[in-house]
Amino acid sequence: MSAVPNPKRLLSDSAYALIDREVAKYPSDQKQSAVMAALAIAQDEAGWVSPEVIDDVGSYLGMPAIAVHEVATFYNMYDTTRPGQFKLAVCTCLPCALRDGAKAGEYLKQKLGIDYNETTADGLFTLKESECLGACGDAPVLLVNNKRMCSFMGAEKLDALIDELKSSARSQ
Amino acid sequence: MGASDFRASLADVRSMETCFHGRHIQPQIYAGLNSPDGWHLKDYEARDGYKALRKILQEGLTPEQVIAEVKASGLRGRGGAGFPSGLKWSFMPRQFQGAKYLVCNSDEGEPGTFKDRDILRYNPHIVIEGMAIAAYAMGVQTGYNYIHGEIFDVYKRFEEALEEARAAGYLGDKILGSDFSFQLHAFHGYGAYICGEETALLESLEGKKGQPRFKPPFPASFGLYGKPTTINNTETFAAVPWIIRNGGQPYLEVGKPNNGGTKIFSVSGDVALPGNYEVPLGTPFAKLLELAGGMRDGRKLKMVIPGGSSMPVLPADIMMQTDMDYDSIVKAGSMLGSGAVIVMDETRCAVKSLLRLSYFYYEESCGQCTPCREGTGWLYRMVNRIEHGQGRPEDLDRLNQIAENIQGRTICALGDAAAMPVRAFLKHYWDEFAYHVEHKTCMVPAYV
Numbered sequence: 001m002s003a004v005p006n007p008k009r010l011l012s013d014s015a016y017a018l019i020d021r022e023v024a025k026y027p028s029d030q031k032q033s034a035v036m037a038a039l040a041i042a043q044d045e046a047g048w049v050s051p052e053v054i055d056d057v058g059s060y061l062g063m064p065a066i067a068v069h070e071v072a073t074f075y076n077m078y079d080t081t082r083p084g085q086f087k088l089a090v091c092t093c094l095p096c097a098l099r100d101g102a103k104a105g106e107y108l109k110q111k112l113g114i115d116y117n118e119t120t121a122d123g124l125f126t127l128k129e130s131e132c133l134g135a136c137g138d139a140p141v142l143l144v145n146n147k148r149m150c151s152f153m154g155a156e157k158l159d160a161l162i163d164e165l166k167s168s169a170r171s172q
Numbered sequence: 173m174g175a176s177d178f179r180a181s182l183a184d185v186r187s188m189e190t191c192f193h194g195r196h197i198q199p200q201i202y203a204g205l206n207s208p209d210g211w212h213l214k215d216y217e218a219r220d221g222y223k224a225l226r227k228i229l230q231e232g233l234t235p236e237q238v239i240a241e242v243k244a245s246g247l248r249g250r251g252g253a254g255f256p257s258g259l260k261w262s263f264m265p266r267q268f269q270g271a272k273y274l275v276c277n278s279d280e281g282e283p284g285t286f287k288d289r290d291i292l293r294y295n296p297h298i299v300i301e302g303m304a305i306a307a308y309a310m311g312v313q314t315g316y317n318y319i320h321g322e323i324f325d326v327y328k329r330f331e332e333a334l335e336e337a338r339a340a341g342y343l344g345d346k347i348l349g350s351d352f353s354f355q356l357h358a359f360h361g362y363g364a365y366i367c368g369e370e371t372a373l374l375e376s377l378e379g380k381k382g383q384p385r386f387k388p389p390f391p392a393s394f395g396l397y398g399k400p401t402t403i404n405n406t407e408t409f410a411a412v413p414w415i416i417r418n419g420g421q422p423y424l425e426v427g428k429p430n431n432g433g434t435k436i437f438s439v440s441g442d443v444a445l446p447g448n449y450e451v452p453l454g455t456p457f458a459k460l461l462e463l464a465g466g467m468r469d470g471r472k473l474k475m476v477i478p479g480g481s482s483m484p485v486l487p488a489d490i491m492m493q494t495d496m497d498y499d500s501i502v503k504a505g506s507m508l509g510s511g512a513v514i515v516m517d518e519t520r521c522a523v524k525s526l527l528r529l530s531y532f533y534y535e536e537s538c539g540q541c542t543p544c545r546e547g548t549g550w551l552y553r554m555v556n557r558i559e560h561g562q563g564r565p566e567d568l569d570r571l572n573q574i575a576e577n578i579q580g581r582t583i584c585a586l587g588d589a590a591a592m593p594v595r596a597f598l599k600h601y602w603d604e605f606a607y608h609v610e611h612k613t614c615m616v617p618a619y620v
Contacts, residue, residue, distance in 0.1 A: 025316075025357040025359075027271070027397065030378070030379075030397060032378060032379035032380075033359075033377060033378055033379045034379065035379040036359075036360070036361070036362050036376065036379065037359075037360060039362070040360065040362055061379075063379075067379075067380070070380070070381050071379065071380065071381060074364060074381040074382065074538075075321070075361070075362040075363045075364050075382075076362075076363040076364065077321050077322070077362040077363035078362060078363075092528070093283040093481070093528060093532055094283055094284075094481060094514060094525060094528045094529055094532075095283055095284045095440035095441055095481075095512075095514050097528055098440070098441040098442055098514070098516065098520070099440070099441070099446070130322075131281070131283075131365060131532055131535055131536060132281045132282065132283040132284075132285075132365065132532070133322040133323075134280045134281055134285065134286050134288075134289055134320050134322055134323055135286050135289060135322075135323070136283065136284055136285070136286050136438065136440040136446070136512075137190035137286050137438060137439075137440055137446040137447050137448065138190065138286075139440070139446070143322055146321070146322075146324065146362075147324045147325075148324075148325075149322070149323065149324075149325065
């Protein structure tokens with residue numbers, strides 16, 4: 001780390017406070033253990049893990065940017081390109097597929113007019129095909145923005161979810 | 173089939189919670205759970221919670237006595253490998269000066285498995301108590317619970333439970349006035365199946381890519397931050413308080429010899445009522461299927477993956493003769509694994525089922541070992557072309573060869589996990605694969 005404190009930080013004070021709380025969980029010489037949490041906190045605030053976010057998290061934790069980049073690109077819930085306002089990750093693994101998980105994905109493709117890994121033109125929705133979410137008993141399941149697990153997502157509930165998200169969207 | 177003519181048929185026939193159905197047999201971990209709000213400390217104490225930890229600290233049980241009790245119980249690791257837990261605990265160096273670590277593996281991402289999610293959201297304190305007891309037995313002062321990235325609400329719930337336990341003096345310095353101190357923290361993963369492998373999980377906890385380490389050295393000598401570390405599955409820790417309260421021998425007697433206690437089976441797929449079912453080890457599969465409401469829509473059972481997607485598939489006639497315990501399932505030709513029971517009916521195509529499994533391992537290979545990195549892609553592409561009518565007659569033998577060349581030739585078990593389903597599907601459903609190649613279409617009329 002440079003001796004001169006970084007004058008410009010990317011994130012809010014409350015984000016750094018959350019990161020500090022994570023750092024405190026580990027031995028004082030093991031701050032790197034907090035990098036995954038720090039990236040998640042940064043992604044929540046910045047909307048994605050940009051190269052600037054990677055640099056900032058690296059300098060905050062005293063890690064080389066390349067080590068942060070390795071983590072950000074290895075774990076698949078980090079978005080290293082900017083997604084739509086709502087990222088929908090539908091599980092299509094075998095246990096879910098046996099209970100209409102793949103059909104839920106196809107339904108969303110038709111409804112939103114996009115394929116997997118695409119974003120709607122209005123920037124609202126990004127659709128992802130997800131690997132196991134660990135909720136196979138609730139199939140079809142999907143995850144909104146890494147945080148909100150939605151269970152038993154038949155066509156009616158998918159319609160309601162899309163309507164709800166649209167009405168809660170912030171203006172672009 | 174049009175995309176709009178489906179609905180989640182279960183949503184209106186039962187509550188959202190997959191473990192509140194009351195159809196467990198002699199439950200120990202899910203016992204008394206019936207409300208989404210019943211997870212708090214006071215509720216857990218009303219279910220005899222923290223009595224085992226009190227017993228140890230107030231009656232002065234020694235660490236050796238605790239480990240002896242766990243050994244006597246026959247408890248085996250519930251995460252997949254089935255290794256005897258008491259023995260694992262005894263590997264921790266007792267005289268080691270300096271930090272040692274205890275880690276709970278809640279990175280539940282094996283397709284078909286969703287039992288730890290229900291333990292953590294509806295009974296988090298049972299895991300905290302189990303970990304505190306384990307820490308006492310092994311002389312550990314710091315622990316981490318590594319929680320699957322995709323279940324954020326469960327991670328938050330566990331953090332709240334930790335706060336309750338700290339405030340009540342069950343965690344922290346000088347627990348319940350004794351000389352025993354234990355700090356426990358939650359860690360949130362962020363989407364990598366491989367981190368369920370214990371050394372990949374340790375790498376991830378250290379803030380790195382989750383790529384498995386070569387063993388030996390084993391974590392008991394070189395684990396987190398290079399220090400002695402023991403890692404157990406969530407359900408394993410959750411089994412410990414009952415054992416200490418009631419004794420190892422009674423626990424063993426709930427199951428059968430070498431297979432003590434209850435096991436939670438996550439039943440998914442073509443059953444009437446998917447969900448988590450806690451039953452004594454050794455319960456017949458036929459009974460488990462009955463608890464899960466039998467086959468959906470009265471269809472016929474075709475095949476079952478009895479231990480999570482990595483384990484070999486077994487045909488219906490073998491499964492219907494099999495008991496659900498570690499040794500019986502091995503005898504039947506598969507493994508108990510994580511206890512995820514994926515049930516498939518007569519309308520399911522073996523090729524299409526294997527295709528989605530193969531894609532999973534291709535997607536989740538960490539890329540470290542060549543046989544797995546290259547082999548999983550090769551397997552997936554070949555199954556994909558067979559499924560889509562472009563298979564060649566020699567593909568079937570080649571699939572077996574590739575699988576054989578992955579298995580046992582990688583640092584961790586993900587390679588084996590990718591290979592075993594391929595070999596088992598070919599072994600039991602060769603005709604279906606051959607039919608796909610020859611007729612460029614499926615012999616099963618309706619598929620996944």
